[in-house]
Amino acid sequence: MTVLKPVTAFGPDFPFAYDDWLNHPAGLGRIPVERHGEPVAVIGAGAAGIIAGHELMKMGLRPEIYESAKFGGRLRSEPFEGAETVIAELGGMRFPVSSRGFYHYVDKLGMESRPFPNPLTPAAGSTVIDLEGETHFAREAGDLPPLYREVAQAYRAALEEHADFAALTLAVRARDAERIKQIWDPLVEKWDERTFYDFVTSSQAFRSLSFRHREVFGQVGFGTGGWDSDFPNSMLEILRVNLLELDDHQRYIVGGVESVLHRLWNEVAPCAHWPDGTSLSTLNGGGTLGRAVRIARNAQGGLTVTDQWGVARDYAAVLVTCQSHLLTTSVEVDEALFAQKLWMALDRTRYMQAAKTFVMVDRPFWNDPGPDGRPLMSMTLTDRNTRGTYFFDNGPGRPAVICLSYSWMTDALKLLPYGPEKRVELALSALERIYPGVDIRRHIRGNPICVSWEADENFLGAFKGALPGHYRYNHRMYGHFMQSELPAAQRGIFLAGDGISWTPAWVEGAVQTALNAVWGIMTHMGGACAPDNPGPGDRWADLGPVSLPD
Template structure:
């Protein structure tokens, strides 16, 4: 059976096939070769777009406000080689074929992520309201958990056209996808995830306890109560594209994918052999972009040192709120409907707390129970999710003591790293009273709260009911042929621009949209036999909802 990929459903386009096609993405007029274009942000969207624009013969000039990698941020523990904490993206579903195209190009290795109840985790402990359950598979848990899983599967089948819709995605059947998905958009845009659950017939046969446990533990990777207020369309896409299943991590840190692309030499139009993004940028990115203004038919970028450069095209991959808080953006660069969409984009909070330990001591067996002394853990306590990373024999191991979202993330926002660790250890001691985790900790903890970072102001987008129209405007902004001249030449990309926020595949797909947009804006066109996203967008683009 063909594997499901992130094909649509709003815009069904096979990005992974487009970028792998032997004809390439397109051609630019020769007099445009070597032209500088600005890329704001050296995260996944920025580096992927810069990489493809370099191949087309342009000179991408990359600006970065802080750390190369964006939210693909792999922090190495002090004094180690390759022992890392993944502060941003850390688990990558195999359906993200566009992203894995670049993983393979970069020569990076991936392995199964130790999610709850997965073989990679080995064992899982779920502890809610003081009741503890040890499990290796769903079948090891009490019937309540299986009832929840069955109810959710039934609700998807009865209310959301599963599994027919998933079969259409698997088969890349565009007409089939549109016939099933477009009516769901009209019906579900203004309904929440919780509304979907509570009003589904399968869950109505159950009780509040089932909904409560579903929110705490969820399916796949953990609890979903933080997403209960979100638009159900956001969750349907995750289910449909199997973004919450079959996930892997990148050995040595996902940030390496971008560093390797930065230094990777590939055949390019115009540029000589051996050219890399690093060489085109003098070995380093430019500083923080602080202003965007119109300068005739060019767009002027000012950096933090008040250096100004004019470009015929600019790609902004930063989170949209930065266009009003950190970057002085001329209002006329976007029309007012797009500004409404950019300003209303909602970002969710997320916090992680990591420690390095001397060894994977959790593999020790408790002689009294015959079970590992500690397991991957889901709980209603402060930690919410605790993940265990075994780096192999004779290597330190890593524990993500706590991965929490929204209210749970805000609880630790003002706290020091040391205090966060103390609270996490206190919570875990209630679940594993005989395990002295602190005795194994080495070095300093590593923590992140994305909402407190001035360069992000949140972890990822979480669309609310009624936000479909906003997402449609932002995602489709790369189609500029019908725009007023004063709005052309500036492009947007990133997972928050995509239909699948929080997933790097969304960053990849929107960056490729922008590549097509910049290619055509500068007088180029797609390669013969390999139409790009903008060539097919008028026919296969997202359904319009009336204002």
């Protein structure tokens, strides 16, 4: 009898059990003793860089971390002035329980997580949907008008019609890699060059419904909210999110997700070669190096990284975790280090825009009963400028936080020219129309915290959003850690990060590509996995992603 595990981020393109590899008592692998202590460069102190650095340290290497701006990358938890434990999550803020690679580290560090207040969840308490000036209050999906249920049912039917979704989900739960590939691989060719919107509108279920149904689906969607910003994306991108439950059962990290990386940076771990008490922090003298401005092949056949102060350091291997466009803008990279087809993939990767606006308030006043007995305010989805509004209760006696607005693409670009005060005014103006008579302003404390990721020179966008036809590009980037068949001039430099993964915008993609790079660097240094705990590269030949012809 097949034992079904919970849905995890297992595949579907590369169905390798990263969590099993991490948890195996044999460890991830070993490198030869004569290579112990050798430095390797890790460019970027985000999730991919810090996790890869931690695992490489345990193998006995010396990861030297470069960071151009702020430790944490897009796991950025910004404290409000005067309330250091009250934070705004400017980047990743909700983490599905299917992300078992990520939670391996969360659990190992003893970090606490709680359910995220997504729409129509118990954690939110209540939800308000406001579209075209019509407002609906709901505590669960059944409280909404029939049209919303019809939309949800139509999308489930579309998934079944176009993707054999129930069978695919069953295979993921069973971790049946052969069955997953049997169903998924044909879908790659079928849907790579077709959009999310095409998937919806070409389904029988949606064809029998009105344009209004498709419009509501775009504005409100399912799970965490509207999906119209993703309508132009390749449908494969969305199918992975649905299949791996990345948009379901989400939690947030108490104290801010950035603290996971700070804790891992300081975590003392048993290491080959290094003495007891060693951490990434101690190996790096308590702080990261600065901006990497050049990566070049050196005369010894290794790689040289030059920092912003003109200091050049030599390495046997370099791991690059920054956003791919920075390799042709911010960092001078020898062109010969990557094949031209890989350069095409790195430079053509398309990134989506995202903006958030947070305020700290004196208390969770939104829970106060209004004249109708309902809470004064609820988690809110709307077609107005705010798009998504979330509420965070930090407990008795502590200030609370409102994410006034979380928006993507065009809605994010509307705010790009404006400073924090103007953004707050625009958000309050929209919310005052939904909640007339509720005085949000008198509860605000301190200064707002805002972000537009596309305006940050170190990111140039929030996360990848693959367009139709981009599967081949993703395959080139993701599979680059397999270097045995590359010419010598292209070996030793590795890529990681959620933008390299199949699941952009989700930290699990950063974790998995970091672990791929760890395997790649270990192998490059002459190391190997234990025979009873093969790594991703050891299983690539039989589990690797399907190739589409160029």
